[in-house]
Amino acid sequence: MTTKRVLITGAAGFLGSHLCDRFIKEGYHVIGMDNLLTGNIKNIEHLFPLKNFEYYHHDVTKFVHIAGDLDYILHFASPASPIDYLKMPIQTLKVSSLGTHNLLGLAKDKKARILVASTSEVYGDPAVHPQPEEYWGNVNPIGPRGVYDEAKRFMESMTMAYHNFHGVDTRIIRIFNTYGPRMRLDDGRALPAFMSQALTGQDLTLFGDGSQTRSFCYVDDLVEGIYRLLLSDYHLPVNIGNPVEITLLQFAQEIVELTGTNQKIVHRPLPTDDPKQRKPDITKAKTILGWEPKVDRKEGLKITYEYFKQALGK
Incomplete structure (x- = not known):
């Protein structure tokens, strides 16, 4: 039997690298691009x-x-944290527009199935809670987060256009907050920020009053989805994420307890267009894929904490 070949873009990133591991384990020939x-x-x-x-080593x-x-293409190339896409707005827009166009063209040429990585950010600051795939979102296209949110929305539109017009075999995943080993320490998102601050003796920085919610999915669960x-x-698009919702204040308190530190939680102004709520409706993932998250947050955070300790040499 011929070994199936899969191209994974963003292969050296947090999610891309875990996907490389999974497809190697499943017996595929993996081509990583980053x-x-x-x-x-x-x-x-x-x-x-x-x-x-x-x-x-290539720019898509x-x-x-x-x-x-x-046989397959998984398009995971993109800056994915606010600290990155605010610093690299043009590259963020280009990788989800020009990059997606190039990879859809490749999928068409090779008759390969392509899965594109979209995000819960397509829902913006949602007026519907939890967020089902049918919700069209509440996005500010000219705000600072628009370069990421609209890039992913365009990616979905182009993917569907190639599916409908050219008959390309496409899949669209909408990824909610995910965590685990190989997250960057300077990622800027809540989990790596809280953990690295706790481990380096700094106060934990919480934006706003901490009442905004997030739903954290462990990376192994996401990869399975x-x-x-x-x-x-x-x-059609499918939400993959953990529907267990928590406020960021509660989450910061969990990190303080986990790390055994006594840092204070200090509040800073809420960034522009920061979503107040984030929780996936995973009905489609359950019914169509037979998928739901298995890893409890307490267990996942322990594994992630060990990784961060090692990364920081603690």
Whole structure:
């Protein structure tokens, strides 16, 4: 039987590297691609000796060529944290527009199935709670977060256009807050910020009064959802995330308790267009994919904390 070949863009990133591991484990030939704008080569170095892994240092906003057959493409290249896309707004827009266009063209040429990584940010600051896939969102296109939110919305539109007009076999995942080993310490999002602050003796910075909510999904659960969606027959968007909701104040308190530190929680002004609520409706994932998260937040945070301790040399 011929080994199936999969291209994973953003391969050296947090999610991309875990996807490389999963597809290697499942017996695929994995082609990892990254320009290391926000990725870290250390995340995939352990795969370099394997004969069924190859790596291309390439920017997907430029023409993408892969020799030979290709069965699947997973498009995970993009800055994904506010600290990154506020610093690199043009690159963020380009990777989800030009990059997606290039990869959809490649999928069409190779007759490959392509899964694109969208995000809960397409819902903006939602007026509907929890957020089902049918909700169209509440997004400010010219606000600071618009470069990410609208880039992902455009990505979804282009993916559906290629599906409907060219008959490309497409999948769309909407990813909610995810955490786990290989998150960047300087990511800027709540979990790495709280953990690195706690471990370095700094006060924990909480934006606003902390009443805004998030729902945190452990990375292994997310990867399982992605894998199931790719191999499913469903081409419309699917939410993958953990529906257990928590306020950011409660979350900061959990981190203080977990790390055994005695730092204070200090409040800063809420960033523009910061979502007040975030919780996925995962009915579709349950019914279509037979998927729901398995890893309890307490267990996932312990594993992540050990990773951060090691990363910081604690």
